[in-house]
Amino acid sequence: MYASTRVMHARLSRLDDAVRVLKRVTAILNEKAGTNYRVSVNLGNEPGMVLISGRYDHLDKLEAARKLMRTDPDIALAMRLGDDLFLHGHENEFDHIEKVHTPAGEAKEWVSVRVGHCAAGKRNEALAKGVEIANCMSKILGVKVGFASAITGDLNRAMLVCNADTLLELEKDGEKLEANEEYQKLIASAQSLFDSGVTTRSIWQRV
Numbered sequence: 001m002y003a004s005t006r007v008m009h010a011r012l013s014r015l016d017d018a019v020r021v022l023k024r025v026t027a028i029l030n031e032k033a034g035t036n037y038r039v040s041v042n043l044g045n046e047p048g049m050v051l052i053s054g055r056y057d058h059l060d061k062l063e064a065a066r067k068l069m070r071t072d073p074d075i076a077l078a079m080r081l082g083d084d085l086f087l088h089g090h091e092n093e094f095d096h097i098e099k100v101h102t103p104a105g106e107a108k109e110w111v112s113v114r115v116g117h118c119a120a121g122k123r124n125e126a127l128a129k130g131v132e133i134a135n136c137m138s139k140i141l142g143v144k145v146g147f148a149s150a151i152t153g154d155l156n157r158a159m160l161v162c163n164a165d166t167l168l169e170l171e172k173d174g175e176k177l178e179a180n181e182e183y184q185k186l187i188a189s190a191q192s193l194f195d196s197g198v199t200t201r202s203i204w205q206r207v
Contacts, residue, residue: 001100006052009087021082028074033065040204097152101131104146108163111204112170117195118156126193130158140180141173
């Protein structure tokens, strides 16, 4: 299984309009290409960040969606109409494809994404440990936690994905993990496999 993520930066004063345009584009893609794209907005990191994300059983589904993005007149019209809603050439704008090692559970309103960086020369070991951590988190939290690694961009990038119905639920999940001895021992055992000080967390609201 694979996933793709694209971050765009909307003008703050036009965020709602930008979201409407992207929801229109993803609706066309989902209908015509059979994809499952969703639109999310960022909480707490950088105002105006909007995420388009989707999962695929095979890369040919992604290829079909990308072709449709280039050729479909309805998508082209929507993007032209919405062009002035976005800040182009932003330094944090990116488009990634990831391999899903273990998929996250049912999509919910809120999603937490923890991103780490595999240590040099230890990528395979780190990815195996990442799957182990995701499975441990799933057992503790009672929800399926996903784990994926980049196949474009920085190949040492890896991420844990957890869905929740509310922000309070995400906070409670964090408290459960902090209090769990098995999880803490597993994290300690992974220290040498990931670069220290570069782990980040972002929270997104699906709209």
